[in-house]
Amino acid sequence: MARKKQYNEEEVIEKATALFWRNGYEATTVRMLEKEMGINQFSIYSSFGNKQGVFLESINAYKKRIRSITDKLSKSNNGKEGIKQYFYDFLEFAKEDDKNRGCLVTNTVNEIKEDGDPVIMEQLMDFANDIKQLFVDNLLQEKGNTVEEAARQSNYLMNSLLGLSVSSKVFDQSQLNDTIEFTFLNI
Amino acid sequence: MARKKQYNEEEVIEKATALFWRNGYEATTVRMLEKEMGINQFSIYSSFGNKQGVFLESINAYKKRIRSITDKLSKSNNGKEGIKQYFYDFLEFAKEDDKNRGCLVTNTVNEIKEDGDPVIMEQLMDFANDIKQLFVDNLLQEKGNTVEEAARQSNYLMNSLLGLSVSSKVFDQSQLNDTIEFTFLNI
DNA sequence: TATATTTCTAAGCAAATGCTTAGTTTAGGT
DNA sequence: ACCTAAACTAAGCATTTGCTTAGAAATATA
Numbered sequence: 001m002a003r004k005k006q007y008n009e010e011e012v013i014e015k016a017t018a019l020f021w022r023n024g025y026e027a028t029t030v031r032m033l034e035k036e037m038g039i040n041q042f043s044i045y046s047s048f049g050n051k052q053g054v055f056l057e058s059i060n061a062y063k064k065r066i067r068s069i070t071d072k073l074s075k076s077n078n079g080k081e082g083i084k085q086y087f088y089d090f091l092e093f094a095k096e097d098d099k100n101r102g103c104l105v106t107n108t109v110n111e112i113k114e115d116g117d118p119v120i121m122e123q124l125m126d127f128a129n130d131i132k133q134l135f136v137d138n139l140l141q142e143k144g145n146t147v148e149e150a151a152r153q154s155n156y157l158m159n160s161l162l163g164l165s166v167s168s169k170v171f172d173q174s175q176l177n178d179t180i181e182f183t184f185l186n187i
Numbered sequence: 188m189a190r191k192k193q194y195n196e197e198e199v200i201e202k203a204t205a206l207f208w209r210n211g212y213e214a215t216t217v218r219m220l221e222k223e224m225g226i227n228q229f230s231i232y233s234s235f236g237n238k239q240g241v242f243l244e245s246i247n248a249y250k251k252r253i254r255s256i257t258d259k260l261s262k263s264n265n266g267k268e269g270i271k272q273y274f275y276d277f278l279e280f281a282k283e284d285d286k287n288r289g290c291l292v293t294n295t296v297n298e299i300k301e302d303g304d305p306v307i308m309e310q311l312m313d314f315a316n317d318i319k320q321l322f323v324d325n326l327l328q329e330k331g332n333t334v335e336e337a338a339r340q341s342n343y344l345m346n347s348l349l350g351l352s353v354s355s356k357v358f359d360q361s362q363l364n365d366t367i368e369f370t371f372l373n374i
Numbered sequence: 375t376a377t378a379t380t381t382c383t384a385a386g387c388a389a390a391t392g393c394t395t396a397g398t399t400t401a402g403g404t
Numbered sequence: 405a406c407c408t409a410a411a412c413t414a415a416g417c418a419t420t421t422g423c424t425t426a427g428a429a430a431t432a433t434a
Contacts, residue, residue: 163350186373189410
């Protein structure tokens with residue numbers, strides 16, 4: 001046949017994911033991807049088509065990684081306590097060394113503008129809605145909670161989580177802890 | 188002496204502000220600024236030095252505009268109700284046509300990375316801290332509230348506000364209203 | 375070993391970026 | 405009316421962007 005690939009696609013995508021997470025989509029150049037992934041531009045384009053292709057694969061890799069905590073939430077039957085734990089788990093998940101990168105998906109939603117790529121936008125929306133649905137499921141475990149009430153609470157909680165994704169880049173851990181505790185005080 | 192400027196610097200900065208607000212800092216090119224401000228690149232550079240100079244002036248213009256609602260908050264003596272009103276005022280302030288642009292400052296904090304311009308970063312941090320201080324002041328109007336408690340509550344509220352700056356781009360008004368009402372339920 | 379097929383290297387492309395500059399137009403003081 | 409200093413126009417600069425391509429290197433099969 002022919003020559004073998006000298007890299008593992010999953011491995012190099014993991015590295016790309018880290019770069020996009022740290023840096024955002026637009027600010028990450030193909031030259032930076034080259035260095036971080038450790039492969040040539042030709043290999044990048046032959047494996048993933050284009051920069052957007054690398055990013056979409058990175059989103060998938062991110063989803064796969066975050067599944068460890070979303071799975072935990074979907075299996076939880078502890079009502080709002082399970083969701084609170086998810087908030088703490090998320091902060092831990094988003095931490096790199098001593099600094100926090102926020103959520104890759106939220107970061108991208110924030111970055112992509114109205115003229116942003118619709119393919120990417122849809123991916124991101126689906127992701128956010130999946131998490132919101134998990135919130136609803138868990139909120140309905142609280143006895144006496146109606147579907148309407150759970151929906152409203154999930155909006156509130158998603159807002160807090162989005163806020164946390166931003167706050168975590170700026171504030172310190174104790175401030176974030178206060179915020180989480182307060183968030184769950186009155187639901 | 189010499190020829191007179193054919194444009195008003197305040198006016199063209201207003202237009203630049205709108206563009207940065209819609210589009211973010213990096214995504215806004217000097218060519219776009221030319222068109223939006225209605226003046227030539229030479230004029231841009233001679234009046235404001237460089238792209239960053241235009242942006243810093245835009246931040247100032249933004250601060251001046253948002254002062255209408257921060258002033259209202261600083262004059263309020265209605266405790267947490269005054270802050271809640273600020274949240275609603277902010278949503279109205281950030282609206283353009285039927286869509287929401289979020290907060291220019293929050294957008295930029297989200298966009299600027301670790302290697303981002305320190306001058307801009309400091310401007311943005313100062314702005315966020317000013318608002319947080321306003322929260323503390325108003326929270327202390329609630330009788331029996333300690334300074335420590337007010338500080339913790341202000342972290343929580345700032346997190347909600349940051350979340351709202353993101354949420355407002357994605358969710359509809361009724362969802363945002365639910366979120367605000369919930370946010371103020373238990374403080 | 376020879377061949378076919380894929381992967382690799384590295385050079386290069388057009389377009390876009392922030393910024394500059396050469397040269398023209400305008401206007402106020404003499 | 406003339407001159408000087410500022411403001412204009414538009415062309416152009418080097419660099420960076422995402423992406424391509426020509427050609428060399430490697431490897432499974434014949």
